[in-house]
Amino acid sequence: MKAAPALAPMINLNRDRIASKFKRALLVDDDVDYGQSISDNLSSIGVKTDVVGSLAAAVEHLVVDPYPIVFFDNIFEDRPELKGSEFIRDETKLLKNSEVVLMTGYAVQQIANSNDLEKRGVHIVRKAPGHIEEIKSICEKAIQSNIDRFTSQFEQFCSLMLDRIHDPSDIEGLIPEPRLLRRARTYLLDYLAKMPNPELEQFYFEGKSYSPRELAAEVAAGSRPGAILLEQFLDDVLEGSETAGEQSNGYH
Amino acid sequence: MGIIKRIRQAIRKRKASDFGALVAPAYDPLTRRTSTWAHSWNLQDVALYRRGDARHQEALTLITRTQSQANLFFFVGHGSPSGLFTDPQIGKVPSPISNRYHGCLLDTDDLVDSIRDLHVVAWSCDSGRYFGQRVAAIPGSAFLGFNGKVNLVFNDPDSERLWGTAMRLVFERVRMNRGIRQTDKAWLRKFLLELRDKIASGEVNTGHYNRINSMFLKSAARRIC
Numbered sequence: 001m002k003a004a005p006a007l008a009p010m011i012n013l014n015r016d017r018i019a020s021k022f023k024r025a026l027l028v029d030d031d032v033d034y035g036q037s038i039s040d041n042l043s044s045i046g047v048k049t050d051v052v053g054s055l056a057a058a059v060e061h062l063v064v065d066p067y068p069i070v071f072f073d074n075i076f077e078d079r080p081e082l083k084g085s086e087f088i089r090d091e092t093k094l095l096k097n098s099e100v101v102l103m104t105g106y107a108v109q110q111i112a113n114s115n116d117l118e119k120r121g122v123h124i125v126r127k128a129p130g131h132i133e134e135i136k137s138i139c140e141k142a143i144q145s146n147i148d149r150f151t152s153q154f155e156q157f158c159s160l161m162l163d164r165i166h167d168p169s170d171i172e173g174l175i176p177e178p179r180l181l182r183r184a185r186t187y188l189l190d191y192l193a194k195m196p197n198p199e200l201e202q203f204y205f206e207g208k209s210y211s212p213r214e215l216a217a218e219v220a221a222g223s224r225p226g227a228i229l230l231e232q233f234l235d236d237v238l239e240g241s242e243t244a245g246e247q248s249n250g251y252h
Numbered sequence: 253m254g255i256i257k258r259i260r261q262a263i264r265k266r267k268a269s270d271f272g273a274l275v276a277p278a279y280d281p282l283t284r285r286t287s288t289w290a291h292s293w294n295l296q297d298v299a300l301y302r303r304g305d306a307r308h309q310e311a312l313t314l315i316t317r318t319q320s321q322a323n324l325f326f327f328v329g330h331g332s333p334s335g336l337f338t339d340p341q342i343g344k345v346p347s348p349i350s351n352r353y354h355g356c357l358l359d360t361d362d363l364v365d366s367i368r369d370l371h372v373v374a375w376s377c378d379s380g381r382y383f384g385q386r387v388a389a390i391p392g393s394a395f396l397g398f399n400g401k402v403n404l405v406f407n408d409p410d411s412e413r414l415w416g417t418a419m420r421l422v423f424e425r426v427r428m429n430r431g432i433r434q435t436d437k438a439w440l441r442k443f444l445l446e447l448r449d450k451i452a453s454g455e456v457n458t459g460h461y462n463r464i465n466s467m468f469l470k471s472a473a474r475r476i477c
Contacts, residue, residue: 056334056360057348059382063333081365196460202408203464204282206401207377229467236467 271297272324279339331376335359380477
């Protein structure tokens, strides 16, 4: 089967850039000095570490941008009733794409057994002399495994694309139909341009206030909020009502 | 402050010890509007804390108080996955959630073990993601809010009426039921989608804003938790 030649130059994986994406870690520990020391040690192997002092702050970081590696202390002095091990046990969704390391000064096996952590692939490290080397080794393995997995998935994807795309109908339904998207975008821009108060802040959208003109600029620029608005717009006009018995209120 | 205003405020706060509280901070264009809406609702037996009253210490007192029935805490404003926001000048310091634009009204560290029977309804972005889960884990407690961004239209009278009414009816329902019921999430989702249908049928008319209100109602309905 002949490969589509136009795709070939696009399939060029920048391995250094990919590696840098995976060389990030989040450390959750209320001991600032200890956090700094781990951060310094990890920077020697090229890992950029963000340090936060509480589980609540960790959530703030993890929902915005998941980290490939997350280290947790087990006990926090200001909230002794909420342990790192319990957080790891309960927040599987938040940590599903991360390599998780629990650091503790106490009985490692007991903590692992009580929360089934080892079964779920959580590394448990005892804060004892030499544990920094163990942490570094876990990080290096996690980074390599992430890069390998990503590369393998990417290559599978490329080979599938090169083998399969001879006819546009092969990828029908995978991406929005460009003509529909263009039409929706034009309609949305036109709709926003006709707002009665173009300069007045009127929309609270995805965490920020916008005037109609500002929101139109986001759509025109194809920025993240603009893309979300366009997606919601398409969703609204194509699906119509979500309640039973109603017909689609498509745009014209 | 005049003596009558002070007495009124004292009466409102005394009521709060018996019933519920609505906290509506006002410190940016959106919250200044939502705070005004909250003021116009006049929820019976619910004390209103807005502007300078929407401070961390006040909120902490409200959620930790013990009552003979469920402790109702309503909030309208900005939120984050691990808490609720107020004016940065009167927020809790330090807090992991505060930043230069928002101060911390409450974060998960404030959910101490002594709290019981706390029912929180938060019309705010994201707070259902972790803060809401922590509230719901407290014995006898429940949370109704959103686990994503909540979009809305303001500075347009018809749209403000639409969103303000939606918020008021949610708070009103929980107040009348004296707490959040298991069916309230489904009810709220259905209610927001019905409002959207009313826009489509012309029963509710926000003029040129119909389309965007319809989009925002649908996204809000999907993010209820």
